[in-house]
Amino acid sequence: MTLWLTLLGMALVTFALRAAFLVLPPGIETPPLLKRALRYVPAAVLTAIWAPEVLVQNEQLPAGVVAIAVAWRWRMTFATIIAGLLALHLFAWLM
Amino acid sequence: MLLGIIPFGVITGVAMVASGIPPLVAMLMSILVFAGASMVASAQLLASNAPALMIVLTTLIINLRFMMYSASLRLHFADAPLGRRLAVAYLIADNVYGLMLGRFAEHPDDPGKYEYFLGAGLVVWAAWQAAVLGGILIGAGVPAAWRLEFAAPLAFIAISIPFLRERATIVAALAAGAAVVLTSELPFRLAIVAAAATGIVAGLVFERKRA
Numbered sequence: 440m441t442l443w444l445t446l447l448g449m450a451l452v453t454f455a456l457r458a459a460f461l462v463l464p465p466g467i468e469t470p471p472l473l474k475r476a477l478r479y480v481p482a483a484v485l486t487a488i489w490a491p492e493v494l495v496q497n498e499q500l501p502a503g504v505v506a507i508a509v510a511w512r513w514r515m516t517f518a519t520i521i522a523g524l525l526a527l528h529l530f531a532w533l534m
Numbered sequence: 535m536l537l538g539i540i541p542f543g544v545i546t547g548v549a550m551v552a553s554g555i556p557p558l559v560a561m562l563m564s565i566l567v568f569a570g571a572s573m574v575a576s577a578q579l580l581a582s583n584a585p586a587l588m589i590v591l592t593t594l595i596i597n598l599r600f601m602m603y604s605a606s607l608r609l610h611f612a613d614a615p616l617g618r619r620l621a622v623a624y625l626i627a628d629n630v631y632g633l634m635l636g637r638f639a640e641h642p643d644d645p646g647k648y649e650y651f652l653g654a655g656l657v658v659w660a661a662w663q664a665a666v667l668g669g670i671l672i673g674a675g676v677p678a679a680w681r682l683e684f685a686a687p688l689a690f691i692a693i694s695i696p697f698l699r700e701r702a703t704i705v706a707a708l709a710a711g712a713a714v715v716l717t718s719e720l721p722f723r724l725a726i727v728a729a730a731a732t733g734i735v736a737g738l739v740f741e742r743k744r745a
Contacts, residue, residue: 441586442559448590449576450566453597458623460604465612469605475741476734477602481628482703483710483733484599485694487726488571490711491718492687499684506688510695516538516629519692520685527684 498530539570539629539658540665542689545682546570547669553581557670564666568627568659572596574686575723584723592723595730603631610638610647618648625655627662628693702744706737 460469493503506523513519550560550573567573572593579589603626611622633654638647676682698704710733717725 442555442580445576445580445586445589446559446563446566448586449563449572449593452590452594453567453569453572453600454624456594456597456600457604457626458620459601460608461611461619461623462616463608469608474605476738477605479703479706479734479737480602480730481599482694482697482707483737484596484726484730485628485690485697486707487710487714487729487733488575488596489687489690489694490714490729491725492684493691494711494715502684503687503691506691507695510692514692514696516689516692517541520538520541520688523688523691524681524684527681 498527498534501530502527536657536661538689538692539662541682541685542570543662543665544669544672545685546573547666548672548674548676549574549669549683549686550577550666551670551673553577555580557673560670561663561667564663567593568624568662569593569597569600570662571686571690575726579723588723592726595727598730599628600626607631607634607651610634610642610651614648622648622651622655625651625659627655627658630655630658632693632696702737702741705740706733709733709736 489503493499493506502523505526506519509515509522510519546564547560550563551557555563555577563573563576575592575596576589579592604623607622607626611619614622630651634647634651637650638644694707698707710729713732714725714729717728720728
């Protein structure tokens with residue numbers, strides 16, 4: 440029951456976020472503060488998702504640094520994942 | 535682009551099944567929610583018996599970025615029929631939004647915006663669902679020694695970096711990262727709520743100071 444309730448809640452909340460501004464009738468302006476606040480959401484939330492897994496005292500930290508460098512330089516998700524996983528195993532072996 | 539979401543989709547499927555969600559419900563969740571990070575987080579929370587409301591709140595914060603994409607895409611689709619706008623809404627994802635921005639940010643008046651978004655969105659959607667299905671079927675079959683679960687944070691590193699184009703967004707990311715580590719003792723991933731709020735406020739304050 441909890442599982443179904445959770446699933447339904449997640450689906451509704453997620454679709455509501457996606458649809459929020461697309462279903463607004465034309466002519467309604469986004470409040471400026473909300474617009475400015477929303478600009479920081481992806482950087483803040485995405486970083487908060489990965490930081491706890493990377494900022495720890497073992498091989499995940501240097502592997503994360505490698506992944507950040509690869510992502511910064513090449514902007515390719517697959518290359519970032521491969522480089523990060525290889526670095527993880529390399530540093531686990533070295534450390 | 536597609537190569538990146540496939541390993542992430544696979545580990546999302548693996549994570550859901552590993553946390554005890556029945557395979558069919560996991561697939562249904564993937565189709566209805568269609569947001570990987572929130573599904574991985576929810577799987578972990580479900581396994582630790584977190585209350586449903588807590589899981590939905592975490593989902594809200596993790597997926598709050600879709601609201602920003604929604605606001606940004608409104609510039610391109612405000613005049614489209616409602617059905618098309620709802621289709622766009624359902625297909626919003628980090629990489630689809632990235633593709634759209636890359637193609638139309640500088641040329642907002644080019645034709646074929648809806649077709650482009652729908653095409654990119656459906657390809658990403660199908661690849662994602664196939665990857666999740668693969669992960670669900672593999673289940674616990676991936677050797678733990680491969681440490682494939684680390685692919686999830688790696689995918690998010692790759693997705694987050696392109697957003698760090700100006701100082702204010704970098705400040706927001708650094709503040710959020712620091713906050714999530716400092717509040718990691720909070721139960722039920724409330725740290726992510728604290729981090730999101732800290733990052734947004736830090737970005738706004740920094741922007742105001744410079745103005």
